[in-house]
Amino acid sequence: MPETIMNALIELEEEFYKAAEDEEFIKEYRYYLKEYCGRPTPLYYAENLTKKLGGAKLYLKREDLNHTGAHKINNVMGQILLAKRMGKKKVIAETGAGQHGVATATGAAMFGMECEIYMGEEDIRRQSLNVFKMKVLGAKVISVTSGTATLKDAVNEAMRSWVASIEDTFYVMGSVVGPHPYPTMVRDFQRVIGDETREQILEKEGRLPGYVIACVGGGSNSMGIFYPFIEDKAVKLIGVEAAGLGLDTGKHAASMAKGSAGVLHGMMTYLLQDEEGQIMDVYSISAGLDYPGVGPEHAQLKDSKRAEYLSITDIEALEAFGELCRTEGIIPALESSHGLAYAMKLAPDLAKDELVVVNLSGRGDKDIDTIAKIMGVGI
Amino acid sequence: MNRIDAAFDRLRKENRKAMISFITAGDPDLDATVELVLAMEQGGADIIELGVPYSDPLADGAVIQASSARALKAGARITGIMDTVRTIRKQSKVPLVFLVYYNSVFKYGVESFISEAGSAGIDGLIIPDLPIEERKDIIEIGDKYGVYLIPLVAPTSKDRIQKITENGRGFVYCVSTAGVTGVRQSLNTDIKEYMNIVSGYTKLPKALGFGISGPEMAQSYKAYCEGIIVGSAIVRTAAEAETRETMIEGVRSFVSRIKEVL
Secondary structure (H helix, E strand, O other), X not given: OOHHHHHHHHHHHHHHHHHHHOHXXXXXXXXXXXXXXXXXXXXXXXXXXXXXXXXXXXEEEEHHHOHHHEOHHHHHHHHHHHHHHOOOOEEEEEEOOOHHHHHHHHHHHHOOOEEEEEEEHHHHHHOHHHHHHHHHOOOEXXXXXXXXXXXXXXXXXXXXXXXXXXXXXEEOOOOOOOOOOXXXXXXXXXXXXXXXXXXXXXXXXXXXXXXXXXXXXXXXXXXXXXXXXXXXXXXEEEEEEEEEOEOOOOEOOOHHHHOEEEEEOOEEEEEOEOOOOOEOOOOOOOOOOOOOEOOHHHHHHHHOOOEEEEEEEHHHHHHHHHHHHHHHOOOEOHHHHHHHHHHHHHHHHOOOOOEEEEEEOEEOHHHHHHHHHHHOOOO | OOHHHHXXXXXXXXXXXXXXXXXXXXXXXXXXXXXXXXXXXXXOOOEEEEEOOOOOOOOOOHHHHHHHHHHHHOOOOHHHHHHHHHHHHHHOOOOXXXXXXXXXXXXXXXXXXXXXXXXXXXXXXXXXXXOHXXXXXXXXXXXXXXXXEOOEEOOOOHHHHHHHHHOOOOOEEEEOXXXXXXXXXXXXXXXXXXXXXXXXXXXXXXXXXXXXXXXXXXXXXXXXXXXXXEOHHHHHHHHHOOOHHHHHHHHHHHHHXXXXXX
C-alpha cells in the first residue's frame, strides 16, 4: 500500500477494534441488520431439488432475501456505521456485479453520506440495472476504463481516489480483500451468515451439516458462511470459483486453481499472474466472480487444507440457474449459481441423511439481461 | 560510493538542487529508453528513475498508467529492462533508480531481482506500494548488493516519518500531495512546513515529487528541498512527440529547462 494511506489504515484498524468491543455499536449494527435488512434470512430446505437429485438434503441460506438482494448489505451496514462513528461524510466503493455498489449507495442514502461508486466499463455494460439503481439512490457511478475495465481495475481506481481524498473519505471495501484490516473486518461483518446458519441447522436437524458450499470471487459470502464452522472439523467447507469457459482455456477466474502467490491491493494471496507478476485478464459470465485474486484468509484455508476450492464453468452455472428457477421458483444470482452447481454435482452421490448447505448469496434479477441474451430472447 | 550519494555530494558543493527525471522503461520501446536516458543526462538530469511497467500501477495517475500499458504492449519484460540498464551503463555514469511495484520484485524473487539490478548498474529502488512495515528485508538485501531502497514519505505520514527515514538510504522521496502521480497546476500542501517537518527527522537529501509540471513549479519549491522529481510531465512530452527525433530532443530540452532553474 502507498505510504499516503498507511495512517488511515492504522486509524481504521484501531477504530474497528474499538467498535467491535463497543456494545452500543454492536447493538446498532444488529438493529439495522434486523429492522432494515430483514435478517435473519431463512435457511430453506430445498425439498423439490433434493428429491430430484435423489441424494443429500439440500439447504439454501437465503441471502438473496436480504434488502438490496444479496449478502453485500451485511458488510456495508457495518462499515457505514463505522464511517459514521469516525465522522466521515463521504464513502467510496468499488463494485463488480453492482451488488456491493447498490448496497453501499443504499447505506449512504440512509445515513445521508455522499457516495461514489467505481465500476469497470465492461461491468457497467453487463449490469445496467444495478447501475441505474445506484443512480436512483443518489450515488455517482464512475466508469473505469483502465486495464481490463472490470472489478480489479475498479479497486485500483477507487484506491487511487481514496489516496487523494484520504482525510474525509471512508473506503467501503466490498469483499474480504485489500489491506488489513479489511479482510478481517469484512469477514466479521459477514460472519452473521454462518452464525445464523449454524444455529438454524441445529434447530432444524439437531446436527451440523456435512458440507457448506459457497461461491468465491473475492470471497466475502463464502468467508461469512465458513468462518463460524472452521472449528467444526467434520464440516467440509467448499469454495467454488469461476472456471469460465474452462480451466484450460485461459478464460476463467480461478485464482486458487491456477494462481500463484503474489501481492495485489495490499494483500498477499493467490493471484492469476504471469511469471513476472503482471496480473492477467480474468473472465467469468458472472461479474461478481471476475477478480484475479482471492481474500488472503481463503488462501490460508486452502494451504491449511481446512477448506477445499473447486471450480464450475459458465455452462454448469447456467444449468444450475435454470434448475433452481424451475424446481424451487427461486431465481439465483449467477455468482451463487456456481456454488449451487457444485452442490448439485455432489448431492446425488451422497447418502440421503447427509446435509448440504449452499449459500445462496444473491438473487438473479440483475442477471436477467445476460441470461436472456444467452437464450436469444430480447427483453 | 553509491552514485546517488556522489550526485548529492557534488550538488551540495555546486550549491545546486538535483533534477530527478522519470520515464517508463520500454515506452515506446527499450531502444528508445536508452536514447531517452542519455538525452536526459545530457539535458542535466542528476538522477534518472526508470519505471518498471506494471499491470496495476496503484500509485500512478493516468499519464504513467498509459505509459506503463504501452510499454507492456510493446513487450517490455524485466529481463529486457535489465539488459537495457547494462547498455546504458556502458555509456553513462548517471545514477539510475528503478521505480518498481512490489509484486514485480516479489514474483521475480526479491534477492534475484536486487542482485541482478545491482550488477546491471541500478543504484536504488523506489517501491511505491511497500510500506515501512514490510521493508526491512529489502533494505538488508539491497545493502548486500549496493542497491539503496529509497524511503518514501507523504504529507499524511506525520509520526511515521521518523521510522521511515531512520533506515533511509540515498534520499527521501517526499510525495508532495495526497494523491497519485500526474501533472498538476499547483500543490495543495504547505511544502515549506512539510519539508521542515521531514528535515526535523533526517539529514538525508529530500526530493519532492508528484504533480510537478515544469520549471515554474520547480523554481517555487526548490528552496525547501535538495531535489525535484518530474515524471508525468516528461512522459507526456515524450508521448506527444510526433517523431522519434522530436521525442528525444523534446525530452532533452524539457529536462534542461527544469535543470536551469535548480
